[in-house]
Amino acid sequence: MSNCKLINETNKLFVVRQLKILCEEGGSLHCTNGGYAHPASEVIPLAIAGFQFVTDRFVANPKDIFLVAVNSDDSMHKIYEKNGTPGIRRESMYIRAGKLTGTLATQFSGRTIVFAFHDEETPRDLFEFLNSSGLPLPTLHKWGYGADPLHPHKIEGAHCFGKTLALTKPGLKKPFAYDLTPEETQPGLIRPFDLSRETGSHDATYFSQDGELLLPLAPSVQKYLDTPAAHRPATPPTPN
Numbered sequence: 001m002s003n004c005k006l007i008n009e010t011n012k013l014f015v016v017r018q019l020k021i022l023c024e025e026g027g028s029l030h031c032t033n034g035g036y037a038h039p040a041s042e043v044i045p046l047a048i049a050g051f052q053f054v055t056d057r058f059v060a061n062p063k064d065i066f067l068v069a070v071n072s073d074d075s076m077h078k079i080y081e082k083n084g085t086p087g088i089r090r091e092s093m094y095i096r097a098g099k100l101t102g103t104l105a106t107q108f109s110g111r112t113i114v115f116a117f118h119d120e121e122t123p124r125d126l127f128e129f130l131n132s133s134g135l136p137l138p139t140l141h142k143w144g145y146g147a148d149p150l151h152p153h154k155i156e157g158a159h160c161f162g163k164t165l166a167l168t169k170p171g172l173k174k175p176f177a178y179d180l181t182p183e184e185t186q187p188g189l190i191r192p193f194d195l196s197r198e199t200g201s202h203d204a205t206y207f208s209q210d211g212e213l214l215l216p217l218a219p220s221v222q223k224y225l226d227t228p229a230a231h232r233p234a235t236p237p238t239p240n
Contacts (some may be wrong), residue, residue, distance in 0.1 A: 002116070003110075004104070006114075008117075009098045009117075012126060012129040012151070015129075016129065019067070020116065022065055022112060022114060023062050026183070027063035027112070028061065028138050029066075030058070030065075030066055030067065030138060031161070032068055032141050032142065033068065033118075033157075035076060035079070035096060036073070036093065037076075038173065039233055040225075040229070040230045041168050041230040044225060046143050046167075047104060047109070047167075049167075049195055050141045052207060052215055054141055058138060058163065059168065064116065066111055067114045067116065068100060069113075069116050070093055070117050072127050074119040075119050082121070086202070097117075103221050123157055124156040127156075130227065131160040138162040139163045140155070140161040141167055144167075144168065146221070164190045164191065165193055166191065169195050172211070178185065184187060202216060204217060
């Protein structure tokens with residue numbers, strides 16, 4: 001897809017240089033991040049709904065760019081060690097990112113979609129580097145973090161963005177590293193939204209009360225989501 005760019009390098013200076021080239025025409029970066037370790041059938045609806053919500057509410061410039069920060073293999077290894085499962089090989093970063101590259105590029109065909117990897121456990125260092133480099137960062141959106149008032153798990157890097165959106169929906173599964181993220185209130189930094197209660201440009205909510213995606217999808221995206229491959233669990237852990 002010509003509108004999908006993958007930055008195949010975790011050096012932050014290199015990432016910034018590539019993003020500045022892409023932003024030369026006046027675009028800003030609307031960001032999200034994740035490990036994308038769940039099946040494609042689960043991560044694709046969340047990614048599409050998240051970026052559509054951002055588009056409907058916060059994107060005025062057609063040159064704005066969607067940036068997806070993905071945990072690299074080194075990042076995931078550190079998380080597995082902390083989680084007590086060292087020496088485990090799971091899906092590579094390219095497989096995890098690949099769950100979204102084609103579908104986001106197709107669903108948002110008029111928008112540049114960029115994927116970048118980070119080696120740290122969280123994207124905080126990457127986001128701080130982007131911010132200190134002068135790149136415009138109007139929004140960050142995250143699923144499952146920060147939206148529960150009783151257990152407000154921290155959204156890493158929220159302070160780097162103009163607005164940080166804590167998204168949820170009925171039946172949302174915990175992100176894979178949820179229990180490793182500290183609980184922390186972030187007053188003034190995050191805004192919670194339940195996308196089963198918010199109405200989009202398609203004149204409906206983004207999700208039903210049963211947690212089903214209500215957005216119209218590009219035919220090829222819907223076709224893929226209807227296949228067994230989209231519902232296949234992540235590769236079972238195997239020894240290195």
